Amino acid sequence: MLDLRWVVENRAAVEQMLADRGGTLDLSRGDPWALDGERRALLQKVEQLRHRQKVCGEEIARRGRAREDASDLKTEMKGVSDEIKALETRLAEVEEAIRQALLVIPNVPDPSVPRGADASANVEVRRVGDPPRFDFKPRAHFEIGPELGNLVRVAFWTGWRGPPRTRRSTGRTSRATRTRIWRSWSRRSSR
Numbered sequence: 001m002l003d004l005r006w007v008v009e010n011r012a013a014v015e016q017m018l019a020d021r022g023g024t025l026d027l028s029r030g031d032p033w034a035l036d037g038e039r040r041a042l043l044q045k046v047e048q049l050r051h052r053q054k055v056c057g058e059e060i061a062r063r064g065r066a067r068e069d070a071s072d073l074k075t076e077m078k079g080v081s082d083e084i085k086a087l088e089t090r091l092a093e094v095e096e097a098i099r100q101a102l103l104v105i106p107n108v109p110d111p112s113v114p115r116g117a118d119a120s121a122n123v124e125v126r127r128v129g130d131p132p133r134f135d136f137k138p139r140a141h142f143e144i145g146p147e148l149g150n151l152v153r154v155a156f157w158t159g160w161r162g163p164p165r166t167r168r169s170t171g172r173t174s175r176a177t178r179t180r181i182w183r184s185w186s187r188r189s190s191r
Helices: 006-011 011-020 031-063 071-103 139-150 153-159 173-191
Strands: none
Touching: 006 011, 006 031, 006 071, 011 153
16 A cells, blocks of 8 residues: 555656556545545644643633632533544544555556556566477366365375364364364265
């Protein structure tokens, strides 16, 4: 995820980078530039209210020491406190929206990377050896595996530890656990 400050200060660079990659800026999750402006305004308002709260708190304490009435300030501070809570809730929402907006902006490519919309724009730097040529069509491992026999038994004897839910905190499983796993898996594979 890109840094918000960098994105805000370099809007032209972000848009150019996206254009070089053949994409456009997806603002469906929010406009990071507008959201950043709103975030800054909310932060400023919250800080002003906190300052007002601090000043009034000192004034309330001064009036209390002088045995003067401070009820008007206390009611005002209750309203200020409620306003701060509401603004902080909105601030959290805006910051989450900014995070979501920044997640869809891809990283900036290195300047040495060729520009293009797809892999056809890539440049071959070097080739080591010749690619292997077969007189048959190669098959994927998941096509070959079932023809080789019972892979569950192979997994058991190689010490495969099983799915993550069966691991202990050390990451190891006992032989009894592996046996139980092997039996349950072999029953599944024989169906």
